[in-house]
Structures are given as structure tokens and as C-alpha cells.
Amino acid sequence: MTSTLGQAAPVTAPSRRPSAPRPRRRRRAAVAAAGALVALVALSVVLVDRGNGTAADRVGTFAVPTAYSVTYAVTTPGAKTTTERLWVRRPFDSVDITYDGPSTASPPSLVVVNRLGVQVLKAMNAQAALLHVPAAVASADVRPDLVVPAAMRAHRMTVVGRATVLGRSCEVLRTAGSLRAGPLPTLRAGAHVDTCIDAAGIVLRETQVSGGRTVSDRRAVLVETGAAAVTDAPFALSGTPTPYDSGGGAFTPLTLTSRPPGSSWALDKGLQGFRHVGRFAVVPPQPQLFGQGGNGFGSMGMPGGLVTEMDDVFVRGVDVLVLQQGSTLNGATFAAPANSLDVDLGPLGGGQLLLAGNVATVVAEPGNHKGFVRLSGTLPADDLVALMRNLTRQPGGTLTRLPGAAG
Numbered sequence: 001m002t003s004t005l006g007q008a009a010p011v012t013a014p015s016r017r018p019s020a021p022r023p024r025r026r027r028r029a030a031v032a033a034a035g036a037l038v039a040l041v042a043l044s045v046v047l048v049d050r051g052n053g054t055a056a057d058r059v060g061t062f063a064v065p066t067a068y069s070v071t072y073a074v075t076t077p078g079a080k081t082t083t084e085r086l087w088v089r090r091p092f093d094s095v096d097i098t099y100d101g102p103s104t105a106s107p108p109s110l111v112v113v114n115r116l117g118v119q120v121l122k123a124m125n126a127q128a129a130l131l132h133v134p135a136a137v138a139s140a141d142v143r144p145d146l147v148v149p150a151a152m153r154a155h156r157m158t159v160v161g162r163a164t165v166l167g168r169s170c171e172v173l174r175t176a177g178s179l180r181a182g183p184l185p186t187l188r189a190g191a192h193v194d195t196c197i198d199a200a201g202i203v204l205r206e207t208q209v210s211g212g213r214t215v216s217d218r219r220a221v222l223v224e225t226g227a228a229a230v231t232d233a234p235f236a237l238s239g240t241p242t243p244y245d246s247g248g249g250a251f252t253p254l255t256l257t258s259r260p261p262g263s264s265w266a267l268d269k270g271l272q273g274f275r276h277v278g279r280f281a282v283v284p285p286q287p288q289l290f291g292q293g294g295n296g297f298g299s300m301g302m303p304g305g306l307v308t309e310m311d312d313v314f315v316r317g318v319d320v321l322v323l324q325q326g327s328t329l330n331g332a333t334f335a336a337p338a339n340s341l342d343v344d345l346g347p348l349g350g351g352q353l354l355l356a357g358n359v360a361t362v363v364a365e366p367g368n369h370k371g372f373v374r375l376s377g378t379l380p381a382d383d384l385v386a387l388m389r390n391l392t393r394q395p396g397g398t399l400t401r402l403p404g405a406a407g
């Protein structure tokens with residue numbers, strides 16, 4: 001199975017050539033668990049390095065507002081100025097609208113709405129399309145309170161200095177890629193992104209540089225924080241659902257006592273105030289598995305590489321934990337994700353840590369890489385590693401759709 005990480009851009013563990021066959025009993029259990037998920041759908045870290053007195057010592061702390069909105073002017077050499085309006089209501093909801101001109105009075109060219117289990121996309125005058133996606137934190141959000149200390153310790157970020165935007169002082173932080181674009185790669189020469197973040201935790205400016213030239217500049221022209229800042233946000237925007245058999249995915253609420261037929265892992269230690277708010281049978285969007293000339297189903301009635309997963313969602317105020325686990329129907333193996341750091345996950349074996357701008361993720365590929373277990377969250381990276389090491393093994397069970405729930 002694969003899953004997405006937090007952002008609209010997915011982070012996947014791509015399948016590779018299967019390794020030596022597993023014992024039949026274990027393979028049958030994995031296939032049964034994945035098949036049960038599909039059948040159900042068909043039926044309905046403050047870790048700043050203080051070592052040598054570097055610039056890291058001067059990084060301030062960042063607040064975490066429950067909601068905010070920012071309007072940006074976006075300039076690109078040789079192109080007209082466009083406008084972006086971003087609304088975020090933590091932990092799950094975001095709306096990101098790009099306007100084809102210098103103000104929000106210009107026609108919108110792209111609308112992206114994310115909420116728990118749903119992504120809505122609308123381009124220009126086209127009809128809005130709705131996809132069902134794995135559970136994730138708000139897309140396009142940035143949590144500097146978490147990513148800054150962890151990324152600097154991992155040498156994925158450095159401090160450039162300070163600046164002022166809209167009269168607000170902000171830290172200028174350099175990374176190899178945008179804080180909105182998935183897991184951060186190692187810093188390198190030739191290209192970088194400078195992001196200026198104020199004490200409220202708001203991105204005020206993002207400048208992308210390649211070969212010594214600015215290729216994109218995104219600068220805040222209006223900032224609001226608090227619940228009143230998002231009262232006009234179209235969080236509830238809907239669209240035409242992309243059918244499951246066209247690769248639109250599925251997100252089906254389950255009872256909290258549901259378990260897949262094969263064994264699974266549970267997060268029941270060290271939650272410290274988090275509430276278990278939902279368990280879901282998920283098929284991530286996989287349009288590549290549904291062919292252009294037919295429905296893409298194989299001889300067994302399912303796409304050969306279809307990924308299915310079970311997502312558990314835990315919430316504490318603006319913070320969230322998402323435990324994802326699953327496999328594919330054909331038992332394909334999963335490679336370790338790119339841009340990761342190696343970590344020891346105890347009973348799960350060796351794993352990987354990924355640091356993105358809005359979330360950290362710990363990943364394991366147990367069972368000879370035949371499945372995956374991922375824990376994403378808005379907690380310090382070391383806390384997530386500790387939680388993964390304390391997952392408990394659960395026996396097989398039955399998947400039961402939550403009565404009365406849409407999915």
C-alpha cells in the first residue's frame with residue numbers, strides 16, 4: 001500500500017520487484033486484509049543544535065494559531081503577477097485559490113480545497129472534481145514550531161537572517177525545496193528556497209532561487225489570524241466525485257473496534273490527551289491502475305497493484321496523529337521513501353523519518369517490505385519515533401462500516 005503525506009503532493013513508497021515469496025499463510029492474510037478493505041468500499045521536536053553557537057541559537061519560537069489567512073502577490077520573471085489566497089483551519093482544513101491577476105478580483109485559475117478524507121480541485125471554468133484521499137493535516141499549511149528545529153538538526157535547513165514584511169519581523173530560513181512541497185531534501189548548492197516566517201508562525205515570503213536567479217517570489221500583502229480570519233473561506237466546497245473505478249479513491253468510516261482480517265498495529269500508548277476520532281478504510285487515488293481502454297480490472301476482479309490502507313486519526317486541539325497501515329492486493333514490495341533519515345523503530349525494525357513543512361512522518365516496511373506502517377503527526381520527530389516503537393500488535397478481526405456514516 002501507499003499513502004500520501006500531509007500535502008496535496010503525495011509522498012509514496014513506490015512498489016518494486018517482489019522479493020522472495022513469503023509463507024502462504026502470511027500472504028493470504030495480507031491479501032485478505034486488502035481485499036476486505038476494497039470490498040467494504042465497494043459496498044458503499046524542539047531539537048535545535050546548540051553546539052557551537054551557530055545561527056540556530058538565534059531562532060525564536062513560533063506561535064500556533066488555530067486558523068489564519070494570507071493573501072500573497074506571486075511574481076515570476078517574464079510572467080504577469082498573480083495572486084494567491086490561502087485559508088487554513090487546523091488541523092485538517094485548507095483552501096488555496098490562485099487568481100489570474102494582481103488581485104483577488106481577478107478570475108480564479110485554480111482552487112484546491114482539503115478536508116479530512118477529501119480533496120476538491122477546480123481549474124478555471126471547469127467543473128469541480130472531488131477525490132477521496134488518505135487522512136492528512138491541512139495542505140499548504142506550515143508548522144515552523146515543529147519543522148524548524150527538526151530540520152536544522154537534520155541539516156535540511158539553515159538560518160539566513162531576519163527581514164521585515166508588512167511591518168512584521170520574520171526569520172529567513174533556507175531549504176533545498178519549498179516548505180509546502182513534501183519532505184525536505186538535503187541542502188545543496190545551486191538552488192534553494194528562502195522562507196521568511198514571523199513569530200505568529202505565518203509564512204510572509206517565499207523566494208525560490210536557481211543558478212543565482214530568482215525564479216519565483218511569493219510575498220504576503222495581507223495577513224489575518226484567528227477564527228474570524230477564515231469565516232469567508234469556502235471549506236465546504238464540493239464537486240463531482242471521481243468514481244472509485246476511475247481512480248478517485250475511497251474513504252469509508254469504520255467502527256473504532258474494526259480490525260483487518262490479518263494482524264495490524266495499534267497506537268494505544270503515550271497519546272497524552274489525543275482523542276481517537278476515527279478509523280477509516282482507505283483506497284488512495286490511483287488512476288494509473290484503471291486503464292484508458294477499459295475498467296482496468298484483472299482476472300481476480302481487482303487491479304493487480306491496488307493499494308489499500310486503514311487510517312486511524314487522533315486529534316488534540318490543533319495537533320493530529322495519523323496511523324496508516326496496509327499493503328497491495330498483489331503483494332508488491334515497498335521501497336523506502338526518498339529524502340528520509342534512517343531511524344530504529346524497535347519491533348518494526350529499521351525505518352525512515354521524513355520532515356515536511358507541516359508534518360513529520362515515520363515509516364516502516366515490515367514483513368519483508370510487503371506492507372507499510374506510517375505515523376504522521378504534528379509532534380516533535382523524536383516523539384513520533386517513540387510512539388512508533390511502542391505500537392502494539394493486534395490480532396485479526398472484521399471491518400465494519402460505521403452505521404449512518406457517509407463514505
